Amino acid sequence: MSLATAIVERSKVSVPALAKPLGSIETFFRDLAPDWHSQWAWDHYESTILDLSSQFGLRRVCEIGGGRDPLFSTAQAARHGIDLIVNDIDAGELALTPAGLRTARFDIAGDLSEPDVTRGGYDLMVSRMVFEHVDDVERAWTNIHDLLAPGGVALAFFPTLWAPVFAINHILPEKLSRAIVHALYPARRDGGGDPKFPAFYDWCRGSRRQLGPMLNRAGFSDVHIQRFWGHGYFDRMPGLKQADHVFNALAAKTGWDFVTTYAYVVVRKDRV
Template sequence: MPQVEQVSPQQASLPAGSEEPTLEAFFAGLAPDLRSQWAWDNYKPTIEALSRTFGLRRLIEIGGGRDPLFTPDEAAGLGIELTINDISEEELRHAPAAFSRARFDVAGDLGAAGLYAGQYDLAFSRMVFEHVADGRRAWGNLCEVLAPGGVAIAFVPTLYALPYVANIVIPEAVSQRIVKMLYKHRTDDEDPKFPAHYSWTYGSERKLVPMLRSVGFSEAVVVPFYYHDYFERIPVLRQIDNLANRVAAARDWRFLTSYAYIAARK
């Protein structure tokens, strides 16, 4: 997959003179490439630009655990207060000591975690929401922890890309072995594989926007991306899948996206 030029945080913002920022205008200004490499290369600059453009300073990374997106020095340089969330105490123990921690299940009952209500301006996650069993409830909980005008964004793999459909169909114990065989770094200590549910992880605004509005968000945008590297070591299947992605991207077939940024504003 060819490399895509990375957008700098200075470039990734609204045009000068914009009076009322909207998510739609913000992402239009990014002019994202449809290839998923762009999504991986530009997620951090996108979070930085969201923070700057909408004046979001209190951030929480959902599922950040042992591998938060920002280092303490980067967060300090951006002038943001970053809290790391995870459901696992073990994962949170690996988080940098400089960050605050918030242990709760984003798709669970936040009654006991009511102290988080309205406490954050920007909630973001990477490759987390596919592991959530109830996506609708998770988005509703994100809306609850956000202050008015706050933004939530999730970078997710999407249905119905073939690797994720296979991940649903194949028993978890078998898929664990396959992933560890193909990717040597995917060990339980370094980069563990967690069960995936793909609840509400789509590349289609037609599917997602009504749900996001129903849980309290005022606007939502879905940025689709195509292509993935799961079949890089499997000839023939790789070529067939790349062809399918090329056709789907050209025709805007959202049911065959591989990844998406799902963003919503309270």
């Protein structure tokens, strides 16, 4: 074997041993290429979390506000190699967590001295339709920074202002808002399968310009805001449904983040 051939053969062996660059959260979503419509966000929430887990090597997962309806069952978490802990502020909700899953009761925007708190103990923290119910979101993100391990990632999926449907929910008195939801969706009753909690919409926006400085103050420099438009609230209302779709499609095309309907806010803690 010639010297040149030996060098080539040696390089073939050594290259796979090199660590794959993790890249940024921004790069991750650029490669993922989400659709503009919020249906993509709902349909791909689980797969996005699994892709984040795989890409960044995240195994210890805390689901914020998981309560009665966690993302994964015990068997599913085991199949995906995830060590899942379900969090909720409400003991009653945690009591409904499916058997076999570990739970942790603490307020994500509260005092982190509770017994169930593990600072730096999570690789990935996720939440779905939770942050609109948190009345101090900046403190919640600061607490998440403390709870994440170095290099850890957090994803919050929530509705945003000022989409008209959520602006109305935000402005109306809670009793009236609750009555409207129960009239439109009779299966949603307090104590049922999908109770309605008061919504504050603190920092629930789809704008990087607005959210970026707050997330930087919380300790994050690697930040991505994935914006979505459109919703399904008018699906039973012909005419209005089509008009609303045209409006949201145009807003998405022009990047009008003032009227986003949902957002994924994704952050990663520095490794050092």
